[in-house]
Amino acid sequence: MKHSNRIRGALGCVAAGALAVAVGVTSAQAQSAAEVAVEAAKQYSGTTLNVLYEAGLQPLDPKNFTGPMWEELTGIKINVIEAPLDEIFTKTMQAYRAGSGAYDVLNVVPNQMPDLALAGALEPLNSYVEKYGYAGELETIAPVYRDNQMKVEDTIYGLPDDGDVLVFYYRRDIFEDPENMAAFKEQYGYDLAPPTTWEQFSEIGQFITDKYAPEMYGAGMLRQPGNAQYLFQERFRVEGGEFFDPETMQATxxxxxxxxxxxxxxxxxxxxxxxxxxWGFIEAFNAFLAGDIAMTISWPPVGRWAAGYGKGTEALNWIPETTVADKIGYALPPGGTPELAVGFSLAVASDSQNKDAAYLFIQWMNSEDISIQRVQLPFALRDPFRTSHFESEEYRSRWSNAGDYLDTLKAGAETGLLDLSLIQTDRYEEGIRQAISRLWAGDEPQVILDDLAAQWDELTERIGVEDQKRVYADWASKPNAYPN
Known part of the structure; x- marks a missing residue:
């Protein structure tokens, strides 16, 4: 895909800067993780790495930015293979079981990592991290990603590479309007502000709808079951729920x-x-940009695109004009523990014929030096995941309240909740999706959830209660499985 001259120029400047960083090391300086990776990878010049990436905007990073830069630095070519998100797990497992060596570098959804690791599809990375001196820079990844999306039990299988988290977006002009503030305070007895509970969310949403509909409604949410299941996972735990009895593995x-x-x-x-x-991602996103809703919850790209970041980039020409660029407020969703909702870790396929080269590429991409550039690419979907990303003065100057945006992402990186992770997680999630479809169709909530619990119990029995209990216990022991 071609880009405007402005974007090509910006990328050229960034690439040139990264190249200077990578080769401008003096003997008196300690090498960064990016520099170590480049120097070590040069011995594999002429190799081609097959990299599995989610189809869509995600591959524009390795295709147009990091891939060409890496080849220039090391002589290693990057061949990007795209697949829809819901096919990445299947394609990874199929390639492993066939022993095809089809992929070298994998993008792994963190809650699918135990399944892939226990099956043997992922290369353990502890020895590579030690060999190439990456442990120090891993410590600067934000805790929620580092402590929860890198290991299965005590083994490193992936480098957390994407700060996906569901953020609360609201119209500051509506919330800060003196007339609205006074009327709301009189009606409900507390200040009009981003809701900290779901009861407040409902009261604020109804108040705004009563005043402004049909021109504007109080909120519009991710309700299509594939997206809404993440909101349910979050909210169920925020309200005090647990998915299973940890002793019996009976669904609760x-x-x-x-x-x-x-x-x-x-x-x-x-x-x-x-x-x-x-409504899915696009419907809620478009409604917020158009000013049709005052509140929504969605992934980080909404926050920067709605503010106008990336406007004029050819890859983003599908985004409608924003009417709320200077009116957006950022906060954590009610409860203050947002769902991390998908995300990616970089991994090495266990049947790769180029394991060292593959590992060096992901260390370089994931490093402090390179990742700060990748998360600022306007057309890519990698979201900030390092402390240095949240604190970057360059990033904080990208639009008028980019600092508020990054502060909110940083807060989410401290309290965010992990997606449920089990053996055959996708089957358990499919049960939630079906349950939400039935909810919108008018079935009784208790009946729906009783059926879901029975479905989960049957699935657990089929997989093996003790095997599933082991994986669930590992997941539940992580700091962000349940709210503290």
Whole structure:
């Protein structure tokens, strides 16, 4: 894909700067992780690495930016193989079972890592981290990603590489309007501000809808089941729910908490735009940019694109004009523990014929020097995941309140909740998706969740209770599996 001259020029400057960093080392200076990777990788010049990436905007990074830069620095070519998100796990497993060596570098969704690691599809990385001196820079990855998305039990299988987290976005002009503030305080007895509980969210949403609809509604949310299941996972735990009894592995998703969350989600649709039950990422994003809704929850790209960051980039010409560029507020969702919702870690395929070269490429991409450039690419979807990303003065100057945006992402990187991770996680998640579809269709919440629990129990029995219990215990022991 071609880019405008302005974007090509900007990328050229960044690439030139990175090249200078990579080769401008004096003997008196300690080498950074990026520099170590470049020097070590030169011995593999002429090699081609096959890199599996999510289709869409994600591959524009290795295709147009890091791939060409890496080849210039090391002589190693990068061949990007694209696959839809919901096919990456399957393609990884198929290649491993066939022993094809089809991939060298893998993008792994963190909650699928235990499944892949236990199957043997991922190369353990501890020895590579030690060999190439990467332990120090791994410590500067934000805790929620470093402590939760890198290891299975005590073994490193991936380098956390994407700060996915669900952020609360709201219209500052609506919340800070003196008339709205006074009327809301009189009606509800507390200040109009980003909600810290889901009860407040409902009251604020109804207040705004009552005043502004149909021109603007109080909120519009991710309600298409594939997206809404992440909101359910988050909210269920925020309200005090646990997915399983840790002793028996019996599903407890059909508890009073689960029913409460389902009933509340259904009731909230009443103050959202008609048809919201079918909204996915694009519908909610477009409605927020158009000024049709005052609150939404979504992934980090919404926050920067709605502010106008990347405008004029050819790869982003599908984004409509934003009407809220100078009106956006950023906060954590109610409860203060946002769902991390997907994300990626970089891994090495266990059947790769180029393991050292593959590892060196992911160390270089993931490093302090290179990752700060990658997360600022306007057309890519890698979100900040290092302390240095959140604190970067360059990034904080990108738009008027980029600092607020990065501060919010940093807060989410401290309290964010992990996606449920099990053997065959996708089957458990599919159960949630089906349950949400039934909720929108009008079935009773308790009946839906009883059926979901029975479905999960049957699946656990089929997989093996003790095997699943081991994986669940490892996941549940992580700092961000449940709210502290």
């Amino acid at each position: 998703v059909n508890s009073d908490v689960g029913v409460k969350v389902f009933e509340a989600m259904l009731a909230e649709n009443e103050f959202m735009p008609p048809g919201v039950e079918q």
